[in-house]
Amino acid sequence: MADKQVLLVEDEPNIAEAIRFILTRAGWGVTVEASGNAALAQIADLRPTAIILDLMLPGRSGLDILAELRADPDLGATPVLMLTARGQGRDREAAAAAGASAFLAKPFANADVLAALEAIAAPVLAGSGVTGSGVTGSGKAG
Template sequence: MADVLVIEDEDNIAVALDFLLTRDGHRHTRLATGGGALEHIRAHRPDLVLLDVMLPDISGYQIVQEIRADPTLNGIRVLMMTARGSVVERRKGLALGADGFIAKPFELAELRDEMRRLLQT
């Protein structure tokens, strides 16, 4: 069982993630905006962050950069999610320090496989 932080502003996607994470036995918390995300990550040390790229207040790219800039958070895995799943977006996310990148809408099996890969490293 992993501790997962979901940072996602779209309720329908958050509901699907809640279903998957609950069914798979993971503990999880959701933030609907990126504000306060870094403080939450520092305080709770999740095993995995599911991070939307396009948030209303701060870019997911900025959040992953800030996570990677803090050496005390280097063990936290970040899986970025975006509706704009282009190669350029993927490269940017990975270059900024994301451990994985998945395009929305995604198949739950695809997300589960990617989470499993990241949680095993």
């Protein structure tokens, strides 16, 4: 398993596969979740280094997921890159208010996704020796 783990919460299969491919080639372990309802359970189970979260998801919005994540004392510091097809200013403001670490509007360049992810994950990776435990580590309970 790769040391750098990301949970990609994206319901559009083509976008999810493109992002997964890009990140895997860059050394990230990628888990994809298409359901907004299942995202928080996945985050708690995986404890990824970072999360890429779509704004509009079936079952539950990315903003709802992010707000609940930020309220969780164990997971709240996990870096989150918010993606949306609606790049209006109010979406950026809502994502920032909910606690997004960074924001990208679709369509985006592949290099931008990787650069944004690595930028938000850098402090976590530097501070944890990549595989640390706690809020964002990728280790499993043993």
